[in-house]
Amino acid sequence: MRDALDTAPGMPPLLRIEHVQLGYETARGRHVAVDDVDLALGADERLTVIGPSGCGKSTLLRAIAGLLAPLAGRIAFDGRPVTKPGPDRAVVFQDFDQLLPWRSVLGNVAYPLRVNGLGRRRADERARELLDLTDLSAAADRHPHELSGGMKQRVAIARALALQPRLLLMDEPFGALDAITRERLQGRLREILDETRTALVFVTHSIDEALLLGDRVLVLAGAPSRVVALHDVGTPDSQGEARTQLQALLADDRGDDRD
Numbered sequence: 001m002r003d004a005l006d007t008a009p010g011m012p013p014l015l016r017i018e019h020v021q022l023g024y025e026t027a028r029g030r031h032v033a034v035d036d037v038d039l040a041l042g043a044d045e046r047l048t049v050i051g052p053s054g055c056g057k058s059t060l061l062r063a064i065a066g067l068l069a070p071l072a073g074r075i076a077f078d079g080r081p082v083t084k085p086g087p088d089r090a091v092v093f094q095d096f097d098q099l100l101p102w103r104s105v106l107g108n109v110a111y112p113l114r115v116n117g118l119g120r121r122r123a124d125e126r127a128r129e130l131l132d133l134t135d136l137s138a139a140a141d142r143h144p145h146e147l148s149g150g151m152k153q154r155v156a157i158a159r160a161l162a163l164q165p166r167l168l169l170m171d172e173p174f175g176a177l178d179a180i181t182r183e184r185l186q187g188r189l190r191e192i193l194d195e196t197r198t199a200l201v202f203v204t205h206s207i208d209e210a211l212l213l214g215d216r217v218l219v220l221a222g223a224p225s226r227v228v229a230l231h232d233v234g235t236p237d238s239q240g241e242a243r244t245q246l247q248a249l250l251a252d253d254r255g256d257d258r259d
Contacts, residue, residue: 012079013040014166014199015064019043020073023224030071032224033059037073039227043166046193046200048214050207052250055225057203061171064201065091078166087116088159088187094172096152099144099159105131106140109158130158133192150181157189163194168193170202174209178205186212207246217242219249 022034023147034056041047049057062068063075066085075082077089085091092098099108113123131137134154144152155174160168174182186209193200202234210217211233220231229249231242 014043014045015039015041015201016074016076017064018074018076018094020060020063020075020120021071022056022063022068023071032071034220035150035224035226036228039230041167041199041201044197044199046202046213046215047218048202048204048210048216049218049220050204050210050246050250051225054223055220057220058171060220061091061169061201061203063221065089065169067091073160087163088165089167089169090163090165091169091171092153092156092160092173094175096149096176097144098156099152101144104141104143105136105147105155108144108155109162112162126162127158130161132163133195134158135188141205143217147207148181149177150185153177154183157192160199161192164196165198167199167201170200172203172205182209189213207243207250210246211242217246219246221250 017037017039020034020037021032022037023030023032025031049060050055059068063070064082066082069083077086100111103111106124109130110120110123110127111220113126114120118126128137128140131140134157136151136154136158139147139151144155147155156173174185175187192198192214198214202210202213204213214233217229217231217233218227219231220226221228229245231246233242242258
């Protein structure tokens with residue numbers, strides 16, 4: 001197991017989470033969902049986050065994205081405090097309806113480029129490059145209602161990559177897909193990350209998915225939840241032991257509903 005603060009030797013961390021506490025204020029006081037997360041993520045590194053339902057995995061992801069301010073502690077990205085969302089951190093959710101229904105596949109992928117000032121021709125050119133990367137070129141003129149769930153998620157991934165983010169944040173994007181489509185998209189995602197050299201934080205309920213997609217697996221558990229382990233994935237030969245260890249860590253935790 002590697003220390004939570006370790007990154008690649010000689011490289012500063014891309015993401016730094018310093019003793020962060022997450023939750024919300026209520027009439028009866030502060031409710032803490034996630035407590036004292038301390039973590040560094042290197043450029044090009046892939047971190048998967050796993051834990052029981054309600055342990056705050058999605059809450060942590062939203063905080064990294066800048067959608068939620070910590071109650072305590074600090075999140076920094078590329079050396080700067082995270083105070084709001086930004087194009088350097090792109091988010092893909094589980095919801096199949098995150099696309100704009102009135103725009104074509106090409107239009108959905110080009111949209112963030114146009115919003116950020118790129119001309120129509122260059123935006124469409126860049127969008128077509130991403131559709132090719134995600135094997136969607138043949139569907140460029142279709143609209144979301146004409147797509148399968150797996151195709152919608154590939155469009156969402158292409159759109160997230162449009163602004164060339166340094167970090168891709170994914171909140172159980174394959175959780176509602178059938179097993180065959182899920183396995184296919186897991187493989188394609190690995191290929192895309194290799195090609196784009198984009199770092200990843202990926203929330204999942206699946207131990208197998210966490211081991212497949214991550215360089216390290218962050219385990220949250222408890223109430224309020226804390227980091228109970230940070231596992232190096234290692235080689236395929238060592239993943240059986242890692243799976244057993246993760247199963248043991250999660251077996252008896254009952255956390256309440258905070259996701």
